[in-house]
Amino acid sequence: MKKIFLTSCCFIMLIVVNATGAKPDKIALIPKPLSVQMEKSALKLNKVIRINDISLSGNDYAKFLNTGCIQGIDYKSVNSKDDKSEIIIRKSSGTAVKESYTLTVNSKGIEIAAPDNGGILYAIETLKQVLVQSWNGNEFDIPCMVIKDEPAFAFRGFMLDAARHYQPVATVKHVLDYMLSMKLNIFHWHLSDDQGWRVQSLKHPELNTIGSFVIDTDRVQTNGFYTLEEIKDIISYASERNIKIIPEFDIPGHSLAVLNAFPHLRCPYKPGSNAFCAGNPKTYEILKDIFGELIDVFKPEYIHIGGDERQKDLWNKCDLCLAKMKEVGVTNENDLQSKMLIEISAFIHSKGVKTISWAENIEGGVAEGQIIQSWRLRDEAFKAIKKGHLVINSDNGETYLDYPENAEDAKYKPSWMLILSVEKVYNFNPVPAGLTKEEEKMVIGSECPLWTESITIDKIYPQIKDRLEAHAEKCWTRKELKSYPDFASRLKVLQDFFKSSFYGEVTHMF
Ligand SMILES: [Zn+2]
Numbered sequence: 026m027k028k029i030f031l032t033s034c035c036f037i038m039l040i041v042v043n044a045t046g047a048k049p050d051k052i053a054l055i056p057k058p059l060s061v062q063m064e065k066s067a068l069k070l071n072k073v074i075r076i077n078d079i080s081l082s083g084n085d086y087a088k089f090l091n092t093g094c095i096q097g098i099d100y101k102s103v104n105s106k107d108d109k110s111e112i113i114i115r116k117s118s119g120t121a122v123k124e125s126y127t128l129t130v131n132s133k134g135i136e137i138a139a140p141d142n143g144g145i146l147y148a149i150e151t152l153k154q155v156l157v158q159s160w161n162g163n164e165f166d167i168p169c170m171v172i173k174d175e176p177a178f179a180f181r182g183f184m185l186d187a188a189r190h191y192q193p194v195a196t197v198k199h200v201l202d203y204m205l206s207m208k209l210n211i212f213h214w215h216l217s218d219d220q221g222w223r224v225q226s227l228k229h230p231e232l233n234t235i236g237s238f239v240i241d242t243d244r245v246q247t248n249g250f251y252t253l254e255e256i257k258d259i260i261s262y263a264s265e266r267n268i269k270i271i272p273e274f275d276i277p278g279h280s281l282a283v284l285n286a287f288p289h290l291r292c293p294y295k296p297g298s299n300a301f302c303a304g305n306p307k308t309y310e311i312l313k314d315i316f317g318e319l320i321d322v323f324k325p326e327y328i329h330i331g332g333d334e335r336q337k338d339l340w341n342k343c344d345l346c347l348a349k350m351k352e353v354g355v356t357n358e359n360d361l362q363s364k365m366l367i368e369i370s371a372f373i374h375s376k377g378v379k380t381i382s383w384a385e386n387i388e389g390g391v392a393e394g395q396i397i398q399s400w401r402l403r404d405e406a407f408k409a410i411k412k413g414h415l416v417i418n419s420d421n422g423e424t425y426l427d428y429p430e431n432a433e434d435a436k437y438k439p440s441w442m443l444i445l446s447v448e449k450v451y452n453f454n455p456v457p458a459g460l461t462k463e464e465e466k467m468v469i470g471s472e473c474p475l476w477t478e479s480i481t482i483d484k485i486y487p488q489i490k491d492r493l494e495a496h497a498e499k500c501w502t503r504k505e506l507k508s509y510p511d512f513a514s515r516l517k518v519l520q521d522f523f524k525s526s527f528y529g530e531v532t533h534m535f
Contacts, residue, residue, distance in 0.1 A: 076101070125176075190246045191221065
């Protein structure tokens, strides 16, 4: 199997080189950088490339050059000011934009200047795309150039649903490698839903013995949880790749799996419900306990608390919930949910962690400082901004990658799903019209979710390929520099490079 993959990658490499020529005057790059200045001269390099990190950032950058479709080259790290090297990494000045970089290729070598680990990694990812197009069969024949680059949005996200189908650690790492290759920096991990709870709990082992095995079948992909060791490993893998993990525990609905472990936390009259009872004091106790444990495990900057699609007409028939409404001074279920999430958020904030929730909570009010993720209605992002919230725009018709890409794909998907083409993903502007310049800055970015009701691990790459690249350019590249026909032609050149970045490791390229 490995041999077949290896052979196909060599073939891919030849296609790339033949398509672009040994000395391309134009290099295809995704996402499109801020500026590329090409020179007439070239730099020739052989199969040994030394990389010297005199910025002393502490990451081993040679290993990132060793993943993807350009292996067979001997990349070495050298770390002394006196060492000779083909690539040198310097720290740029303190005023440089976060995650920005300058990549310079001249006749003497390659220089990367960046203010942080993110900028260095992104320069290396850009360099990899340059290298795969510069191999002439014997050596690298790289056009001299200066690339200056920085992101348009700080939040460039992808969400993987680990609850509907469970993905092994290796698959999660493939996703993280793929994200790095296109400069995405947020991995939103949907770790709980009706179909499963996916985090090992030492305090509440029933979350795993019951909550992680909701579907009674031998299909490995629908059951299971990540051990604390596995989570630690994934956090560190992501962090090396400049990717922040946002764990999500979706409450008060979508909670069947957790409520199977704590059945007494449902409204007493509704034994099969998938929502917590908002009137039971024990609910708040357990939720704080679980969120506290998640914070201990992930040490995250943000936690996603969900807040979407709670079953309606449930709490207003429950004596405990009705009494709670009276106690907190609200008259309907939606406002009760807002009060509940504000209390849980206050607990999370007291631990120094920020919160994100899905957008339907804005009507009844959300905790101060909570970031809103819009998804459902066209005007949600706009409304949230007008109410003073920072926004992540995940408008479902523009970003949901479980939706079919074309009419053929749609035959196998539920009929309510909209068709979401690569072009549509690309052209979506996360910033709604009608905002002031200051308000526009409140859109911190966009995220493409992949809900996995029908997505097994073998379908992840086919489902997200091309559209995630389009999303990445939408998040990274300034709006005025974007052009879909131009993106589509660059994607043709780089499609196989990105595929290799997802599947990883080819051991002998040449
Ligand atoms: Zn209740």
